[in-house]
Amino acid sequence: MRLRIGLAQLNAHVGNLNANLEKAKKALDLAEKEKADILVFPELFLTGYPPEDLVLKTGFLNDSRITLNEYIEYSEGKDTISVMGNLDFEVDAYNTAYIVYNGKEEAKYHKIYLPNYSVFDEKRYFSPGNSPLLLEMKNGLKIGITVCEDIWVPNGPAVDLAEMGAHVIINISASPYTKGKPKDRLEMLKTRASELSTWLVYVNHVGGQDEIVFDGGSVVINPFGEVVHSLPLFEEKIDFIDIDPISSTRANLREGKRRHLIYDTHNVEIQKIDKTIEKKGNILKGNKKILLLNKYEEIYKALKLGLKDYIHKNGFSKVVLGLSGGMDSAFVAALAADTFGSENVLGILMPSQYSSKGSIEDSLLLAKNLGMKTETIPIRRTFESLLKELNVAFKDLPMNVAEENIQARIRGTIVMAFSNKFGYIALATGNKSEVATGYATLYGDMAGGLSPIKDVYKTEVYKLAEYFNKIKGGWVIPENIFTKAPSAELRPDQTDQDKLPPYEILDAILERYIEYEMSIDEIVEDGYDKETVKYVIKLVDLNEYKRRQGAPGIKVTQRAFGKDRRMPITNGYKIWR
């Protein structure tokens, strides 16, 4: 017996039910053409993930059901079973996998394990299911259905399904990207398949949604924990693969190999489906190559997909950003040009009396190398005009952060003026090291619709810029931008290191504090100076108010500012004192 599986690693648009339905229909057409037995979509595919408070709208719940009904109708007369992610609702709402076949909703499965940590709020929206679903085909093939978190839990419903004789376990997911997660996730899936001794078909969402990027990387794994087919990361793809799930060795394998698992028995619901699995025709061979990426290629592609989807899904096609001559704006410009084409990226140079000649030259060279347009709008006169108006009120008080921020805010105003005038989305160019320490001006360089490198540490921005130049085959981002000392150029001879420790040290401390929630003592034990650690933590804590008003960024670390790290602004817990 041969089972032909279609993996629909598609990019849904949150809330855009019709667009998602159309994609689903096309995938089903293709599956029919390829004579697939089963076609698997990502979690909540018809609504997009995460739909957030749309789930609290009765109208949205109803419309999502209408959309599903249209899909069901469309499946009539077709011989492919669909596993479709959508909402279900009675008194409560459920994150649901629907089994659709030949014009009928054959069964549905309510996700049992609802993640409610990190960026996830599923317990805000959904009630958990309470019984695993096992499908049984006419000729005995058994397929278990799970949704995302269900498969991460070691003793979750997959265990019940395996116990009940599942040959294949399907998992539909919307699993967000973080650095290194594709590899970790794959290891988890391999472990799960081998400990359960079942085939595992894992289909993940791909695409960007506000702060989150879903990286795809769908796979089929055999009961030995070996990858037999792997889909690319960060790309939409529909692939088909034939597996032979009822092998003569499998039952023996399960007896001999599987670990002893302790679990609460769920009440497995068995749904018999009137479909025979026995395919003839071409055998589609799997691609056993595991499609993982190198570290910076992986992050780069995540940023690119997140940026692209944020701009396009919001109905825009062009972006504008300030070019300071520094690495952050240079890299964001390069990323944007690579994502949208350089004709869709406008860079604004906004020199002041404190701007170095190098900054202007470097920006112009960068723009030339990228082939993007620039405008130069000097801020000196406007800055002086504003200072003059403020002169009486500010009396003889010394220049301080007020005057520095005025410059940054005039620049923010100019970038936003281009955004408003031409309908481009403004990109903020702050990196995570800056956003963490508040080394950025609210409403100034923090202004913009999206902050693409908000979750990338400064030291990593350099690495990504190196990667960019490598793929482009030369110094597209000019060498001088790599070698000069980072500076905000808001007063004479300023450098970032006037106020911050060297970035290698800063980033190491930030990572330990933010991502690993290490204490001062634990960070000091890792070899960092105590006063420096306390100073950095103080900066992070005191600048929560700025981050609360910052543009959304693209999450690439395991703890991003935004939905992922929810600290109070008003916070008397001051461990640095």
Next chain:
Amino acid sequence: MRLRIGLAQLNAHVGNLNANLEKAKKALDLAEKEKADILVFPELFLTGYPPEDLVLKTGFLNDSRITLNEYIEYSEGKDTISVMGNLDFEVDAYNTAYIVYNGKEEAKYHKIYLPNYSVFDEKRYFSPGNSPLLLEMKNGLKIGITVCEDIWVPNGPAVDLAEMGAHVIINISASPYTKGKPKDRLEMLKTRASELSTWLVYVNHVGGQDEIVFDGGSVVINPFGEVVHSLPLFEEKIDFIDIDPISSTRANLREGKRRHLIYDTHNVEIQKIDKTIEKKGNILKGNKKILLLNKYEEIYKALKLGLKDYIHKNGFSKVVLGLSGGMDSAFVAALAADTFGSENVLGILMPSQYSSKGSIEDSLLLAKNLGMKTETIPIRRTFESLLKELNVAFKDLPMNVAEENIQARIRGTIVMAFSNKFGYIALATGNKSEVATGYATLYGDMAGGLSPIKDVYKTEVYKLAEYFNKIKGGWVIPENIFTKAPSAELRPDQTDQDKLPPYEILDAILERYIEYEMSIDEIVEDGYDKETVKYVIKLVDLNEYKRRQGAPGIKVTQRAFGKDRRMPITNGYKIWR
């Protein structure tokens, strides 16, 4: 037998463990002096509520325990039992009520019902408890312990406690304010006491924490559902009251009166406490007056407390805001002057070529009436300077929102310059009608550390201003500000109604869409024009990106923008099309 209860309706500072501990100790001293048998604190009093992701820090968990230990030590030799809210943690963390008596932790109760809707994320942080706690005094008095949500649930642990013979049920809360909630909450508590036929002692937190205000309003209710003592709204207060919980009528009462309740039986834990309840001395009479407020007084006090605590708990004492001559900035200035004293409020007038003479005069009169200082910083020259710089790039394109926003952003820059130069927190003055429809400039008039009336509809701002003038006994907010047509004055002869429906209609539609999640058809059924409804909903949906970067506001409605309404920015669900 007479039980003397202390209700410590106190204002905790999130994260400031020592400050909260000091308040708790002082309350215990007072309770000892008053010979109270039991002293009840609000939910999570030692940490403050909500501690958000501080709960994910091991150091914070440890420090909260150390703080509790100090309180326990302090209780040694004292004859008052404390019911203290704090964190507990083993593998998981728990929202816990600790029973502390004479230097010992006698018992602890883990909150069973964890709210995870609206502004609440308790399932992100806590595991639920699984057994109600009943305290039994040496001479038979039984007291049940519950935490906040536990008492809102009709068939929650209070039912088990009553079944087990509780004479008194204590509930420690951190229940956020919304319009009309003090009355609704009181009705719920009266219902609960009478259906359980037990005494109910309810102690709520009071104070502001970022977006949330806790309104206090602690009460003691007898088994007939009658309020026997009531604490004020929006004020810190420690009160003592004597009750006689083992009345001869109570048992009969329970038999005769209580409703039939269906519930899952929890496993009630009974903790015997070696304390005799039998007080002599003065009988403290309860205040049977229920301390509710009129509608606008209630909202006004909520805003005042939220504003005060945000500024003070963040270590500031002065505020600055732009005065446009319109009602929003006038009311915020009045509120701030009333909250901090007019000497701590600075108003900035920033006239342009489009500002009416009336706007300037009205602002100056307002400031004079309030006794606050102003500065006048014209923006015309700076605006013209910037336009000149942009002239070439903007070519002959017609003036549009770009030029309007430039003015608003120059003003934002000026207000922030005063904030940075003098260490004042800037207040944004946008109301909910504006924030909802995007009728405000991001980084312009939306700039500020706090947006006090962000959750107050425009029509309500007028009502609050009337209330303000009433309590001040005259036209402190000048009559002209009430009578002129609202305008942003960003182009000649502009009024808000050029782009928005009349505020009475706008606010009615907004309330139905945002707070009640009504559909287009349902709103139209209420008597509103369909095209207008669709237009308003479109504005709300399309401006999510602005709100995401807006300053936090003070929640007063049942659905505030911010933590309470979590909509995706990227959202293809467009019901207005």
